[in-house]
Amino acid sequence: KVCRDKGHGHFAPLADEKIQKVVQKHPLIFFTAIIVPLILSSVGLTIFILFKDSKIGISIAILFFAFAMLFYAKAWLDYLYDVIFITDQRIVIQNRKLFGIISNDIAYTSITNIIPDNRGLFQWLLGFGDIQLQTAAGITPSFIGAPKPHNVVNRIIKNRQTVLAELKEIPQNTNDKISQ
Numbered sequence: 001k002v003c004r005d006k007g008h009g010h011f012a013p014l015a016d017e018k019i020q021k022v023v024q025k026h027p028l029i030f031f032t033a034i035i036v037p038l039i040l041s042s043v044g045l046t047i048f049i050l051f052k053d054s055k056i057g058i059s060i061a062i063l064f065f066a067f068a069m070l071f072y073a074k075a076w077l078d079y080l081y082d083v084i085f086i087t088d089q090r091i092v093i094q095n096r097k098l099f100g101i102i103s104n105d106i107a108y109t110s111i112t113n114i115i116p117d118n119r120g121l122f123q124w125l126l127g128f129g130d131i132q133l134q135t136a137a138g139i140t141p142s143f144i145g146a147p148k149p150h151n152v153v154n155r156i157i158k159n160r161q162t163v164l165a166e167l168k169e170i171p172q173n174t175n176d177k178i179s180q
Contacts (some may be wrong), residue, residue: 008016011085011103013094020159023084023152026128029145035076040068074098084131084143087154089163091133093141104133104141108163112136116149 013019044064051057081096092103093113111133118129129149131155132142146152 011083011094013085013087014089017090018088020087020088021084021086021152021155023086023143023146025079025082025145026126026147027079028126028128030075030079031079034072037068037072037075038063039124040071044068069096082143082145084152086152086159088159091156093133093143095143104139106133106135108156109167110135110137111160113155114153116153118149126130169176 006008014150015138041064044061047057047064051061057139062140077098081094081101083094084173085094089109091104091106093106095102113134114133115132117132118124118127123129128145128147130144131146131149131152132140
C-alpha cells in the first residue's frame with residue numbers, strides 16, 4: 001500500500017505511469033517460511049533453560065537465536081518485498097534476497113506468453129500459485145506464491161491488449177515525421 005505513491009524497494013514509477021495493482025505473496029508462504037525460525041528459537045530456548053548455568057550452553061543458545069533471526073529476516077523479506085507491480089505501461093517483478101535484489105522490468109510488447117500455475121491440491125484449494133512470463137528475448141521471469149494467479153494473469157493480459165491496441169492506432173508515418 002505504501003508503494004502506490006512512492007517507490008517500494010528498488011521500484012519507482014515513471015513520471016506518467018499509473019500503478020494498477022500490486023501483488024504480494026500469499027500469506028501462507030510467510031507462515032510456512034517461519035517454521036524453521038520457530039524451531040530454531042525453540043531449540044535455543046530449550047538449551048538456554050536446560051544449561052543456563054553453563055557458558056557453553058548459553059553460547060549455543062545464542063547461536064540458535066542468531067540463526068533463527070537470520071531465517072526470520074529472510075522469510076520477512078521474501079513475503080513483504082517479493083512483489084509484482086502491474087502498471088499501465090509495464091510489469092515489474094521484484095524479488096528481494098537477504099543480500100541483494102533482483103528486479104525484472106518487462107514491457108507489455110515483449111511478453112510472448114503468460115503462464116499461471118496452481119497445480120497441486122493445497123495450491124488449488126488455498127488459491128495461490130506461480131506466474132511465469134515468457135518474453136521475446138527468451139527470458140522467463142517468474143513469481144512464486146502469488147495469490148489467485150489466474151486473476152493476476154487476466155489483469156496482465158487485459159493491460160497487454162490495451163497497450164497493443166494503442167500501438168495499432170498510431171499512424172505508420174509517425175516514424176517518418178520523427179526522422180525529419
